[in-house]
Amino acid sequence: MTTTGEELVAARGGPWWWERRRGAVLDVGLAVVSALECGLEGVPFAWATGIPVAVGVVFGLLAGSVLLVRRRWPIAVVLVAIAVTPASMGFLLGIVGLYSLAASDVPRRFIGSLAGMQLVAVLIVMFVRMGQDLAREGVDVEDWIVPFASITTALGVTAPPLLLGLYVGARRRLMESLRERADSLERELQLLAERAEERAEWARGEERTRIAREMHDVVAHRVSLMVVHAAALQAVARKDPEKAVRNAALVGDMGRQALTELREMLGVLRSSGGGGRLREVPLAAVGAAAAAAASRAVGEPAGSGEGPCLSEIEELVGQSAAAGMVVDLSVEGESRVCAPEVESTAYRVVQEALTNVHKHAAGAKTYVRLAYRVSEIAMQVENEPPVGAGSAAGLPSGGNGLVGMKERVSALGGVFVSGPTDAGGFRVSAVIPSS
Numbered sequence: 001m002t003t004t005g006e007e008l009v010a011a012r013g014g015p016w017w018w019e020r021r022r023g024a025v026l027d028v029g030l031a032v033v034s035a036l037e038c039g040l041e042g043v044p045f046a047w048a049t050g051i052p053v054a055v056g057v058v059f060g061l062l063a064g065s066v067l068l069v070r071r072r073w074p075i076a077v078v079l080v081a082i083a084v085t086p087a088s089m090g091f092l093l094g095i096v097g098l099y100s101l102a103a104s105d106v107p108r109r110f111i112g113s114l115a116g117m118q119l120v121a122v123l124i125v126m127f128v129r130m131g132q133d134l135a136r137e138g139v140d141v142e143d144w145i146v147p148f149a150s151i152t153t154a155l156g157v158t159a160p161p162l163l164l165g166l167y168v169g170a171r172r173r174l175m176e177s178l179r180e181r182a183d184s185l186e187r188e189l190q191l192l193a194e195r196a197e198e199r200a201e202w203a204r205g206e207e208r209t210r211i212a213r214e215m216h217d218v219v220a221h222r223v224s225l226m227v228v229h230a231a232a233l234q235a236v237a238r239k240d241p242e243k244a245v246r247n248a249a250l251v252g253d254m255g256r257q258a259l260t261e262l263r264e265m266l267g268v269l270r271s272s273g274g275g276g277r278l279r280e281v282p283l284a285a286v287g288a289a290a291a292a293a294a295s296r297a298v299g300e301p302a303g304s305g306e307g308p309c310l311s312e313i314e315e316l317v318g319q320s321a322a323a324g325m326v327v328d329l330s331v332e333g334e335s336r337v338c339a340p341e342v343e344s345t346a347y348r349v350v351q352e353a354l355t356n357v358h359k360h361a362a363g364a365k366t367y368v369r370l371a372y373r374v375s376e377i378a379m380q381v382e383n384e385p386p387v388g389a390g391s392a393a394g395l396p397s398g399g400n401g402l403v404g405m406k407e408r409v410s411a412l413g414g415v416f417v418s419g420p421t422d423a424g425g426f427r428v429s430a431v432i433p434s435s
Contacts, residue, residue, distance in 0.1 A: 017072045031068035034092045038064030041089035060089055067093055070100040077101070078114045085121040088129065094118060095161045102165025103172065115162050123154040213404040215262075222258040224358045226251050228323040250322070308347040310338070310370065310377075316347070317368055320354045326365040327354070333372030338434045345408045346370075346379055346432060349416075352401045353381035353428040361386035364425065376414075378431045385424035405430070 018024040038060035046056025066080045077097035084090040098118060102111055127150040134146070233247040317329045337343075350368060357366050366383040402418055405428070409416040414432035421427050 023071070027068055027070060030070075030092070030096055031065050034067040034090070034096070035061045035064035037092055038084065038089045041087070045087045045089060063090060064093055067096055070097055071104075074101040074104045075106065075110065075114065078118060082114075082118050082121050085118070085125050088125065091157075094122070094157065098158060099161035099165040099168075102162050103169040104165075105169075105173075111162075111166075115158055119154050119158045122157050123150050126150040126153045209407070213407065219258065219262065222254050224355045225319060225323050226254045226258070228325075228358050228362070229254070308351075309340075309343040310335070310346055312347065313350060313368070313370060316351055316354065320358070320366075323358065324363075325354070325357065326363075327368060328366070329368045329370075331370045331372075335372060336434075338377060342377065342412060342432055342434055345412055345414075346377055346430070348408060349379055349405050349428065349430045350381055352405050356401055356426070356428075357381070357383045361426065373434075375434055376431050377434050378429070380427065380429045382421065382427040383425045402428075 015021070015024055018027070039057045040060070042056035042058070042060030043053055045060070046053045049056075063080055063084045066077050070077045074097065077093070078101050081090050081094035081097045085094065098115060101114060127146060130146050130149060229247045229251045233244050233251065236247070237244045313331075314329060317327050320327050350370075354366065354368075357364060361383045364383040364386045366381065369378075369380040369382075371378040405418075406416040409430045409432055412432050414430060416430045418428045419426070
């Protein structure tokens, strides 16, 4: 498994400037070894310079212990290593200090300058000391031996730690960059997941609204007509038995059709799979089934899937007239075929408006107006004040009819207006673009 930058930072807990405890332990160990080395090398340095041995040892211990701060101040460590090079001490200090400097974030020009200074310092010291040792021992060598050995030693002491430090520093920066990119990608993926969840939640809400609207179209109109016919049946049962029989048969047919359509829609909510197990169906499938059932509610052939059309308005008005409503239909303009969703929405507006008249204004005369215009279709359903107080049939109202009509019309870029008239009736108007 990979570790992101945020998790890596959270895992760090070293003391002071160390990011990890093992880094602190390593630096302390190197500082102790370097201090012991420089302390031992301080003895010959004290003899050569004539200072007390204790002073030389203390000087070596202090110089070697500077390696403790190599991660914090690598430049200071390299400068100390260059300073003690003439004293022939600080071999480990120089190598580790130069490596730490090359691996740090110090600009390359400073790294190159300090590395060059240390190279020159080691070269000069080796050249002088090697010449003195050969002269003291009386060894006669060729002239190129001393410069060659000095250059080789200086390069061997400075080049490997410098190159290794540059490599480690570049790799470290690359890993940090990859961790930052991984953190950024993780945040972007999380943001995308949150947005996808929001969009899914919005889609679920829209689909629930669609299902509720389609079920309302299926149930409200048929059941309203059933209640109206049942009330009429009760009123004429003794006076006109033949009409009562016709109304009873009509109520039965409507009830069976409404029950069949509801059963089809609700059956999609849960369908049995193999072995009797129940599986859930997405809301979109339920919405599609609700739309199909709502289309069949007005006599559309099963499987057409395009919804009711404006040519069925006359049949719709006839159903209301058969239920006892005094309704007048007028059509203006030349009839034409529009987009299926436009015709379906216009039909639903008229259907719901007539249903509301049955519910709230039983016996009121109603006017249905349909106008085909150049680039739009206008419809209006207006009823006169109801006869008596409200609906004689006592039909309930859920308050969703007008909301559903407005949602349908607005979704197609149309305008929907509803409200009471000055005469005490109610008017529903809608204009829908036909293209």
